[in-house]
Amino acid sequence: MRLRDRLGLPPSMGIRTKLVLGVAFVHLLLMTIFVFDLVQRQREFLLAELSNRTLHHAQVLAVASSAWVLADDLVGMEEVLESGVRGGGVQYAMIVDPQGRVLAHTKREITGRFLIDRESRNALSGRQEPHVYFETEKSLYAAAPILVAGRLIGWSMLAVDKSATSEHLSYVTRTGLAYTMVAIGIGTLFALLLSRSILRQLRFLLRGVDNLHSNILDRPVQVVAEDEVGRVASAFNRALASLRSSLELLNREVIERKRAEEALRRLSRRQVGAIEEERKRIARDLHDELGQALSGMQFCLKSMQGEAERSNSSLEAPCQKLSSEVERMGVSIHRIANNLRPATLDHLGLLPAIEALIAEQLPAMGGKLSVKTDASGFRRRLPPDTEMIAYRIVQEGLNNVIKHSGASHVHLQLTVNHPNLIIAIHDDGMGIDGHRDGTVEGTFEHGIGLIGMQERAAAVGGKVDVKSRRRGGTTLRAELPYAEI
Template sequence: MSAETAARGLETPGGLARPAPRISLFRTLRFRLILSVALVHVCLMGAFTWESVQEQSQSVREQLYNRGVSLSNLMVVASTNAVLAEDLAALAEVTERVHRQPDVRYGEIVDARGQVLASTEPRSIGRPVGAMVAASERFPLPGDDQLLDLREEVTVAGRRVGTVLLGLSTESLDAALRSTRNEGLLFILLALFIGSVAAWGLSLALTRHLHELTRAAGQISAGDFSVRVAPGARDESGVLARAFNAMAVSLERTARRARQEHEKRTEAERLACVGELSASIAHEIRNPLAAIINSVSLLDREDLEREDRGEVVDIINSETRRLQRTLNDFLDFARIREPQLAVVDLCPLVEEVARLVERDPQSQGRVRFRLRFLDGSCRAHIDADQMRQVLWNLMLNAVQAMSGGGEVTVRVECGDGRVQVSVVDAGCGMEEAFVGKVTKPFVTGRRSGTGLGLAIAQRVLMQHGSGLSIVSQPGVGTEVGFELGAVGAE
């Protein structure tokens, strides 16, 4: 990781700022706060309303019962003498007065024989009374019973001379209780609405600072260390905002120092690279240049034989080509361009390069290639020209490692979204300590090499998000491979 990327700290490996994760609505602090307040309101107001309805229901029922008992007692008092005298007119007047009272469904005065002397229903007068209630009913009434039946005996000197029956309707009572329950539900909903609005306002005040902090953190992760947030109120959110600003100042200071150190290190590395490159160029061209100079001085001699002159010319041509090859390698290493990515099938590309390497003068007649494509098609996003150069360098290295000839195996396989390419030779191999150095520029185990073949391949693969993996054993051979992201078949 570069110093600049390390300074940013919150960036992804690709250098892009990681977007803030989206939070589900049901996981947000605002939703949880509103839900909590709403549940508290529903539970508390529900319990309060239920208790109020129960108390009011008990009170109203008790009032209705007491009013019925009072009416029945008044009927007993008003009808005692009339029952003894069998004054039907007086008894009818008593029942008529009772009938005018609210909620009275029926009222009857029965003599000791069970004959109805007076009733709110004229058709019942003179008839035997039906089955009388054994005792006055009390709330709660069973089932759908909406009639409270009361009974009071008319006694004179301890002897029952008659009975007063009174029936009170509970319909108005039930209607009043239903109205009370509905009002209670409306009250609960109103309290729930008011509580939710209050909770929303509170959550908005609390989460507003969190949203500002999240936005500021996203800007910092994108590399903008100058962002600050308003401290806000003198509460916990204000303390958090001030701590965030202090962190941003520290990060900005650290990033500035990291950039300065990175610039210094980059300049030092550049100067070191220039020095190493200059020394390597001088070393690589010194010997062929000396050979050319010596050969030219020999050509100036008049006594040089014709055959010797031809050998000198051959030396000049050979060393000149060697110089040209060395300079071409240096130029290839120095000016690797940005890859132009496209979806390419690696199998035909590997086959093409293998056939070219087989026809190369260094391998012709000595080395043959065995291609193993474990899948029919292995497609990846690559720069075809650059990947052709990588494959050429790897295969040519394998050929040069097998001075006695033999077989080079090239495998291409797909799996788990990756494409694996491997070049395996049975050459001289490398020591373990040397394996870690071969991808560095100017490191080579051959006298005639520049040490840039694997270095160029490594740089190209790094631009493709990959790199070389090398496994080697002296006297056994070497396997060099790399991985690329696979692309599914269309």
């Protein structure tokens, strides 16, 4: 578990909070150690001083009372004790003989009794010099031998109040705590001022990042500091400037590319238009001129045949053969002209032209291929070039199915979904050669039929996709945007 979690701090702390908490914590820690150490030293010092004073006091009592003890003068001893207990926090004082009998006591009623507590008895049997023989929370007990010519004639004993020391120590502790608070306060203030100067630059940086996020690249970050954060802000500005210039370059390139694409599309459209025009012209010429000529020939041949029949000439049979040849030629020319430019498309529209196309192509398959056609959304005629391109795509698509797929069913779907005409041709054939491992996008690198479809579609801003699946057939999908007419 992390310290932050243990302290119950929120997961996302700001720099200011961290700085303030850190400084406050360090101040608290250092000041606590300092105050603790100070109080300990003070305690030792004060206790040493108190025990010195007490020992001195006991010795003074011992010296002052020795003559009175020697003379066994109780009044004298009591006077010495009286004057000895004045001031210095003495709780009581007494003079005892070496056996522990109280000769004189500041509390008179105790005079004559024997000391029975263990500490006092130990004190009497201890070393013959002033010493502290017992200590409690509140009091310090000392004894000094009363010696005359090196002979022990008694002990002066006294108890001193320690509470003054404790009070002083608690005063020192209180003052220490107050200083700790002041130190924390000053530290926090300092941390706040420091964080203000750091955060100011950071705030500008954050605003810059927000701007970047909202794609505003022309507003550099204001640099207000010369420290590391300031350097980061300058680096951010440099990165922003280079990003902006790269983007401008990219935009220019995109615009140029779009322009080039548009020009290419226009060219392509014109090319497709020109090809269609040319086909139309050739179809018309074939129909009008060759067709007319053939009709003339047919008429001549018919009358020649009639003449030969009447004159019973041997030319009748060749004339008949020639006439049926010319008739077949006429049919061929009609078919070629129709292929070049289906008249149905111009006169009746896309769907009838496609139906005619299917009706014309299917017999070539010997009834092995069934075609299902679905059309939806055709409410009115589409623009002529959209119809023409759609017709050519269906024509080439069906051709490919017949030529390459070996399919037995083909499903043709034509959907008008403004602004697009969508053509889908799905067959259940063998799939495109070389694309037999899974579904792939057509790459259009095999023949010119697919490339031609793509170019025609691109000329009106559309596209053609081919997907082929191993033994799962081929799906050709074209999307042709059209403008409503």
